[in-house]
Amino acid sequence: MLARIQDLGAATLTAIGRIGRSSLFLGRLLAGLPLLVKRPGLVIQQLYVIGVLSLVIISVSGVFVGMVLALQGYYTLVDFGAEQSVGTLVALSLTRELGPVVTALLFGGRAGSALTAEIGLMKATDQLSSMEMMAVDPERRVVAPRLLAGFIAMPLLAAIFILLGVGGGYVVATSMLGIDGGAYWSQMQANVSFSDDIANGVIKSLTFGFVATWIAVFEGYDCKPTSEGVSRATTRTVVHTSLAVLGLDFLLTALMFD
Amino acid sequence: MPSSQDNGVLVDVRDLRVARGGRPIFDGVDIQIRRGEVTAVMGPSGTGKTTLLRLIGGQLKPDSGQVVVEGQSVPALSRSRLFRLRRRMGMLFQSGALFTDLTCFENVAFPLREHSGLPERLIRHLVRLKLEAVGLRGAAGLYPAELSGGMARRVALARAIAMDPKLMFYDEPFSGQDPISMGTLVQLIRQLNDALGLTSVVVSHDVKEVATIADRIYMLADGRVVESGTPAELQRSQSAWVRQFMDALPDGPVPFHYPAVSLADDLLGEDSA
């Protein structure tokens, strides 16, 4: 019993230490971001790795989520004779909720885990130390460009996810459910507001992108420099990103809901 | 400031005490590295030779004692001053530590591109010269995974000298080298030191090779400097530590084993548990 309490205390202390270290780490990185203006090439390269290479999974998921939403929405709406609103339902679900959340979860699994493993391996093989001895700060040269690229890529990926989802919903609605294409778009246009719904989604995807990339680079930089350390850090990135995104999603929704 | 600027001492380590993982590694170590000399640090595996280099390079902080380089106390330096000091240092890592997703050429070009601001054409020339010096110009396009261990070490050496440092650290430069490249490397270290006016610190187990190029040898064991002097002085030394190390004797004060309870206790303890 006593041992349990001790374990709990130790785990709490570790967690608090981790939060402290990651905050300091983030502070140093943010302070170094302006320097990247002089090295746009570093960020562009990472945008390619983090953003462009995630496009396939994000696009395919977006299309399928949109198609499923149209089908599921139709079966509920048709009971109320409101099946013409299926476009609104698809667009609102995607912009307010599913677009940012699902993109962030996929982003954590695809790009975040890769970031952690890459940085962790560089640490485990002394590459970061050797960079330091060459008077190159690895936080600025290696980590900061990846962080910035993640901030930029995630909202763009979420936007693509939403657009393709709305498109997928359109295809299903018109070809399988017999909804008029004009009604699909006009209902959507009439009922989705920019200031509420779209802004809502943009705020969420910015926040999730920030948190997901921060977790990924910190776990890589802070990992134990061993094979097991790297593999654990990669797992932690996926788990922590998912939990953080879902928790923040509730918080943001509650705050923005009125 | 400390008196290290006089009498040509470039790196002054005094009364250094460090513990790692709860075990004391250094327990009052004094080392003076003189400008323009090749200083060798020898000692049994696990005595903290790599740790010593990391302390001088500012990657670790001592628990107490001072580490002074060019008159500046390394542990007390701010991050930016430390980085400025490191521009004048070169370190060959024990593991090589090449960037695995860059080719050999780009590895050597890395510090030049980061710091020198030289035009690309000049950088390409410099990189070829450095690779030529270690005999691997032909391997410029290969990735580190495509090199042998000894070759990787030599590329890492080319990268370490790319910025023409004033103070070079070599951590085990000879391990994994065949007799031919070993002889070349030994000469290269000496020539670099003399021709470019460097100060070099060589960590190595290879007693004979080190004795041919070092001006001064420090022998570490058991957390202290057990002997220091010129190679000739060490050859004459009667210290049991030195004799065992120089003559590669199995019996003597240097333990082969990492500290532990006796084997019998260890085995019996397991059975009774």
Ligand SMILES: Nc1ncnc2c1ncn2[C@@H]1O[C@H](COP(=O)(O)OP(=O)(O)OP(=O)(O)O)[C@@H](O)[C@H]1O
């Ligand atoms: N990160 C670490 N945490 C705890 N202890 C460490 C760490 N790194 C090294 N040590 C310990 O410090 C001691 C010295 O290690 P170091 O790598 O400096 O030895 P070395 O003299 O370079 O050995 P070798 O000749 O085998 O390279 C070893 O006993 C090792 O167990």
Ligand SMILES: [Mg+2]
């Ligand atoms: Mg070592």
